[in-house]
Amino acid sequence: MTTASNTTDRPYWDEKLETQSRADWDALKLDLLKKHLHHAYANSPYYKASFDAAGVHPDDVKSLADIRRFPFIEKKVLRERQEALPPFGDLVAVPERDIVYISASSGSTGVPTASPFTAQDFDDWMDYEARQFWSSGLRPEDRYCHSLNFSLFVGGPCVLGAQKLGALSIHAGTVPSERLLAIAKQFQATAIWTTPSYAWYLGETAVKEGIDPKKDLAIKRIFVAGEPGGSIPETRQRIEALWGAKVYDYYGLSDIFGSCAGMCEEQHGLHWAEDHILVEVLDPETQEPVAEGERGELVLTTLKKAARPMIRFRTGDIVSFTNEPCTCGRTSQRMLGTHGRLDDMLIIKGVNIFPSDIEAIARKDHDLTGEYKLIVERDNHLDILTVEIERAAADASRDAELAHRFAGHLKSITGVSARIVILPPDTLPRATHKAKRVEDRRSGVWG
Ligand SMILES: [Zn+2]
Numbered sequence: 001m002t003t004a005s006n007t008t009d010r011p012y013w014d015e016k017l018e019t020q021s022r023a024d025w026d027a028l029k030l031d032l033l034k035k036h037l038h039h040a041y042a043n044s045p046y047y048k049a050s051f052d053a054a055g056v057h058p059d060d061v062k063s064l065a066d067i068r069r070f071p072f073i074e075k076k077v078l079r080e081r082q083e084a085l086p087p088f089g090d091l092v093a094v095p096e097r098d099i100v101y102i103s104a105s106s107g108s109t110g111v112p113t114a115s116p117f118t119a120q121d122f123d124d125w126m127d128y129e130a131r132q133f134w135s136s137g138l139r140p141e142d143r144y145c146h147s148l149n150f151s152l153f154v155g156g157p158c159v160l161g162a163q164k165l166g167a168l169s170i171h172a173g174t175v176p177s178e179r180l181l182a183i184a185k186q187f188q189a190t191a192i193w194t195t196p197s198y199a200w201y202l203g204e205t206a207v208k209e210g211i212d213p214k215k216d217l218a219i220k221r222i223f224v225a226g227e228p229g230g231s232i233p234e235t236r237q238r239i240e241a242l243w244g245a246k247v248y249d250y251y252g253l254s255d256i257f258g259s260c261a262g263m264c265e266e267q268h269g270l271h272w273a274e275d276h277i278l279v280e281v282l283d284p285e286t287q288e289p290v291a292e293g294e295r296g297e298l299v300l301t302t303l304k305k306a307a308r309p310m311i312r313f314r315t316g317d318i319v320s321f322t323n324e325p326c327t328c329g330r331t332s333q334r335m336l337g338t339h340g341r342l343d344d345m346l347i348i349k350g351v352n353i354f355p356s357d358i359e360a361i362a363r364k365d366h367d368l369t370g371e372y373k374l375i376v377e378r379d380n381h382l383d384i385l386t387v388e389i390e391r392a393a394a395d396a397s398r399d400a401e402l403a404h405r406f407a408g409h410l411k412s413i414t415g416v417s418a419r420i421v422i423l424p425p426d427t428l429p430r431a432t433h434k435a436k437r438v439e440d441r442r443s444g445v446w447g
Helices: 022-044 045-054 064-069 075-084 119-135 156-165 177-186 196-208 233-243 355-362 399-414
Strands: 098-107 113-117 141-148 170-171 191-194 220-225 246-252 259-263 270-271 279-281 294-304 315-323 334-341 347-349 351-353 366-377 382-391 419-423 439-440
Touching: 022 045, 022 294, 064 279, 075 113, 098 119, 098 156, 113 119, 119 156, 119 259, 141 156, 141 177, 156 170, 177 196, 191 196, 196 220, 196 233, 196 246, 196 355, 220 233, 220 279, 233 246, 233 355, 246 270, 279 315, 279 355, 334 355, 347 366, 347 382, 355 366, 355 399, 382 399, 399 419
Parallel strands: 141 170, 141 191, 191 220, 220 246, 366 439, 382 419
Antiparallel strands: 098 113, 246 259, 259 270, 270 334, 279 294, 294 315, 315 334, 347 351, 366 382
């Protein structure tokens, strides 16, 4: 474990680990995986029964690919096991007295599922958060404003990673935007963490209040998570232009831990925390690994988290990845971004598209505000997609040209035709949290 020191110009938090060869990464992961599977099998009644039923044993693991012999686990199983054996369920692999922290996530439906941590799990997690913040350029000289929810939310404690790194850490939480701007201004915060849609909203709110984010505030780094926007270059660039700051995308899951992948200063893809998670990207239907650059479902296996191992957890997130070495010198593999939830995927006339595909087009066109809404209807067995976008100017004289241009980009990128509706600026609701921009009026879509 590393601690912050005065050597703030060093590029890595843990150089030996972060720059090791791919062969060393694989050896480390295989060693951790074997131990972790044995721990799960020996201490969690659920995994013992699940592995036995599938006819697999931790001793069967000779290579990383052998993980594919083990059964998947889905969110609904966590919920069922937790309800059968409250409060934590029988995936837990330590006595309750060893659990010191829980986060909870609600997912889309039902009772929130708890994600328990031992003291060691929590310390390991914070060391990773510090490493990730460091990779995104945060240093002890920074003043870091943490504006995520603290109430049972796994993003809350990540502020302690910034504190461990040595940054002045401002535990702002989720406060009204005027209050947050006042805090950022008073303490001249240099970095902040929020969602991409909120970063945009906050910047626009500042401008409306007569605050110039580029001059009156000192924010140079914005960490974002929770939505695909942070990995859509066009969205990132517009937030960056509004703030005069760099935007770094992070990815995390309550059922694993806070952020478990993040952008380094190169801002090209998110380095995975490969000493904490074993990553698979699989075709959601065939469950075969997809090739580099292709889209597939992210399936994660914890490698260290003792309190509740997660073996082959289907995240429902559709991602793509690259094996190319990063110019930052870190050798961990990178996710090229989350394209959306499997649940968010729209099938329009048989073509799979994500709201993030449309967002990229809307954010790239500077005659538009970048806000958008999708409405999907079905008429006479045909899917009709309507995209509502806003022009940036008050004047409506160029609406036909804007609509034609947008429809052309959409068709060439996704292959889908749509009805484009141009609205005046400030018509669509501004999302302040996880943006909900799709209205699917079809019935029996998945049937
Ligand atoms: Zn990098």
